[in-house]
Amino acid sequence: MKNLETLRTGVRCAAVPLTLATLSGCGGGQPERPNILVMMTDDHTAQAMSCYGSLLVETPNLDRLAREGMLFENCYVSNAISGPSRACILTGKYSHVNGFTDNSRTFDGDQQTFPKLLHAAGYQTAMIGKWHLNSDPQGFDFWSILVGQGEYYAPRFIENGEERTEEGYVTDIITDKAIDFLEHRDPSRPFALLYYHKAPHRNWMPAQRHLGMNDARVYPEPFNLLDDYSGRGSAAREQAMEIGRDMWPEWDLKLMTPERLAQSYELAASGDANKDDVSRANDWRSSVMQYQAAYNRMTDAEKERWNAAYAPRIAEYERLKRTATPDELTRWKYQQYMKDYCAVITAVDENVGRLLDYLERIGELDNTILVYTSDQGFFLGEHGWFDKRFMYEECQRTPLLVRYPKAVGAGTRSRALAMNIDLAPTFVEMAGLPVPDDMQGRSLRGVLTSGGEAPEGWRTGVYYHYYEYPSWHSVKRHYGIRTADYKLIHFYNDVDEWELYDLKHDPHEMRNVYDDPAYAGIRRQLHAELEALQAECGDADPCEREYEFFRGSDNL
Ligand code: SGN
Ligand code: CA
Numbered sequence: 001m002k003n004l005e006t007l008r009t010g011v012r013c014a015a016v017p018l019t020l021a022t023l024s025g026c027g028g029g030q031p032e033r034p035n036i037l038v039m040m041t042d043d044h045t046a047q048a049m050s051c052y053g054s055l056l057v058e059t060p061n062l063d064r065l066a067r068e069g070m071l072f073e074n075c076y077v078s079n080a081i082s083g084p085s086r087a088c089i090l091t092g093k094y095s096h097v098n099g100f101t102d103n104s105r106t107f108d109g110d111q112q113t114f115p116k117l118l119h120a121a122g123y124q125t126a127m128i129g130k131w132h133l134n135s136d137p138q139g140f141d142f143w144s145i146l147v148g149q150g151e152y153y154a155p156r157f158i159e160n161g162e163e164r165t166e167e168g169y170v171t172d173i174i175t176d177k178a179i180d181f182l183e184h185r186d187p188s189r190p191f192a193l194l195y196y197h198k199a200p201h202r203n204w205m206p207a208q209r210h211l212g213m214n215d216a217r218v219y220p221e222p223f224n225l226l227d228d229y230s231g232r233g234s235a236a237r238e239q240a241m242e243i244g245r246d247m248w249p250e251w252d253l254k255l256m257t258p259e260r261l262a263q264s265y266e267l268a269a270s271g272d273a274n275k276d277d278v279s280r281a282n283d284w285r286s287s288v289m290q291y292q293a294a295y296n297r298m299t300d301a302e303k304e305r306w307n308a309a310y311a312p313r314i315a316e317y318e319r320l321k322r323t324a325t326p327d328e329l330t331r332w333k334y335q336q337y338m339k340d341y342c343a344v345i346t347a348v349d350e351n352v353g354r355l356l357d358y359l360e361r362i363g364e365l366d367n368t369i370l371v372y373t374s375d376q377g378f379f380l381g382e383h384g385w386f387d388k389r390f391m392y393e394e395c396q397r398t399p400l401l402v403r404y405p406k407a408v409g410a411g412t413r414s415r416a417l418a419m420n421i422d423l424a425p426t427f428v429e430m431a432g433l434p435v436p437d438d439m440q441g442r443s444l445r446g447v448l449t450s451g452g453e454a455p456e457g458w459r460t461g462v463y464y465h466y467y468e469y470p471s472w473h474s475v476k477r478h479y480g481i482r483t484a485d486y487k488l489i490h491f492y493n494d495v496d497e498w499e500l501y502d503l504k505h506d507p508h509e510m511r512n513v514y515d516d517p518a519y520a521g522i523r524r525q526l527h528a529e530l531e532a533l534q535a536e537c538g539d540a541d542p543c544e545r546e547y548e549f550f551r552g553s554d555n556l
Helices: 018-024 060-068 082-091 114-120 170-183 234-238 249-253 258-266 275-295 300-323 326-361 420-430 445-449 517-537
Strands: 035-041 070-072 124-129 142-146 156-159 162-165 191-196 368-374 400-403 412-414 461-466 478-483 486-491 497-502
Touching (some): 035 420, 060 326, 060 368, 082 420, 142 170, 170 326, 249 300, 249 326, 368 420, 420 445, 486 517
Parallel strands (some): 124 142
Antiparallel strands (some): 461 478
16 A cells, blocks of 8 residues: 555654644654544444344444443434535534535535644544545545445545555455554554445445345334325425335345346337336336446356345245235335345444454554444334435434543443534544634533533534435425424425424324424424524525525436
8 A cells, every 4th residue: 555655754743833743742742632533334323223222233343332432312413415414524514504515516625624623733634435525535644535425346446536446345445444544654643534434325235244144134113114104294205215115126125137137228218108107217227227337346256145145035026026015015125125234234343343453452442532423314114214314313313422431431321412513623622622613513522521411501402404305315405403302394495394393202203293283382482493593503594595406416
C-alpha cells in the first residue's frame, strides 16, 4: 500500500501549530487526546442488534461495545437516507444548511467538517469505505472510498483519487484497509478513522463463509407485517417499499434462473401494455441486470458455492408461486430477507471484533473513542416494509454505541434524545477543541460522562426533514418533531397531511390521532414546539418555499 507507506512521514509536526503540536505529543508533550474511530454501517437498524434486544441475530462484538460503554436508546437522524445523513454527521448541521438534502446532491467539500477540524489540530485522519457524497473527501491524510453505493464482491474503490478493484468481500476488505491504515499510522499523533461499511445495504449479499448459515432459522414476524395502513394517511399507503409487492425476486431474494435471465433480455416494452406496466417491466429488467452484474463480480468458485446455496430457495419459490396466497408469499419473502440481511450483519460483527482485537493488541483500545452507528435505521418487515426514509420509529432511530472507558461508564444506557448531528461537536469537544458556533448539533460529552443523564437544558424534541421525492420507494416529503412521548409529522408537496402519534400508547405508530379531539391540546403544543425548532435551526416551512429535486443522478 504505497499511499499508506507515506503516512508515517507525510505530515510533519512542523506543519502543526506549536500549541497543538505539544498537545499531540510532537516535541515531547503527552499525547492526551483520544483517538477517534467512527464505525458506521449502512442501513443497520437497532432491531438487528442483540444489545438492543433483537431476537433476529446475535452480534457479540457489538454487544461487547455496549457492555463496555454506553448504549443510546434514543438516537435519531435528521433525514433518514444515506448521503444526507453522512453530510449531517460530517458537518454537525442539518441538511438544509449543509446543502446535501437528498442522494442526488453533490457535497460541497469546501465546507467545515469535523475531520478537517481534527486534521488541522494534528490528528491523522482517514476515511475508508462508503462515502456516497459525490465529491472527493477533504480533510483526510488517506481515503479509500467505494465507488457510488459500493459492491459486495470484488468492490471498486477510489483510493486517494485512483480507482482500483479489490478481491474478496467488501466488509472484510474495508476492515483490512482500516487495519492497514492503523498499522502504518504515525504513532506520535492521535488518529481519527472513519470506518464506513456498505453492509447491510440492499441487496444483502452474504460473504461466502456465511452462505446458508441461516437456512434453518425461522424469524419472528413483526405483528404488523401484513399492515393495511388503515388509520394513517396517503404517504403510508402509497409508498413503494413493501416486501410483498416491491422486492425484486432476483435482486433482493437471489431467485435468478437462466429462464428469467433470458426472459429479461427478450422483454421489450409492449405497445399495448399500459404505462405503469411498461415502467414496472423495465424496472424489473434493470433489477435483473443489476443482479447479474453483482453476481458476475464473483469468481467461478464463489459463483459455484453461491448457486449451491440458493438452489433450494429457488426451487421452493417456483413451487410457492403456484400454490401460495399473496400473504403467504409475503411471509416467505420476509424470511428470506431476514436470512440474508442477518448473514450480512454477522460479517459486520465479526469484522468489528477483528478491529477491536487489533486495537487491543497494539494497546490503543482504551485510548480510542469507539463509536458504532448507522446512517439510519431500517424497516425489517414492520408495516410490511424494507428500506427507510420515513420519520417512523424503525428508521428515524439509529443505533449508537460509544466505548471510551476513560470517560464513559461500562454498561451504561442513555435515554437522552441524541441526534446524528451531535457526533461532530462531540468529537471536536472530546479532542479538546472549541466547538464552532455554527455547528447545530450538541456535544454529547455531558451525557457520556454522567452515566447517560441529559444535562440541564437538553433538547426536548428532535427535528426531521426528508426531501427525496419523487424517487426510489416513493416516500413523500415530510418534516416533523419527535419528543419523548409524541411524534408530529407533516407530509407536504403533493399532499398536505398531518400525522400525530402517541408513542407511549402506540409505539408502533399504527393510529394517527391528529384529528382526535382528545389530543387537541397536545397537538397545539407540538405545533408550537415544531415551529420553535424550525426557527432555531433556520428551516423555513417547506410549504412556503420551492424545493427543487434533481433526478437522474448515479448516486441515488
Ligand atoms: C439504492 C437502492 C434503494 C435505496 C437507495 C438509497 N436500490 O438506490 O433501495 O433506497 O439505494 O439507499 S438498489 O436497487 O440499488 O438496491 S441509501 O442507503 O444509499 O440512501
Ligand atoms: Ca443507508
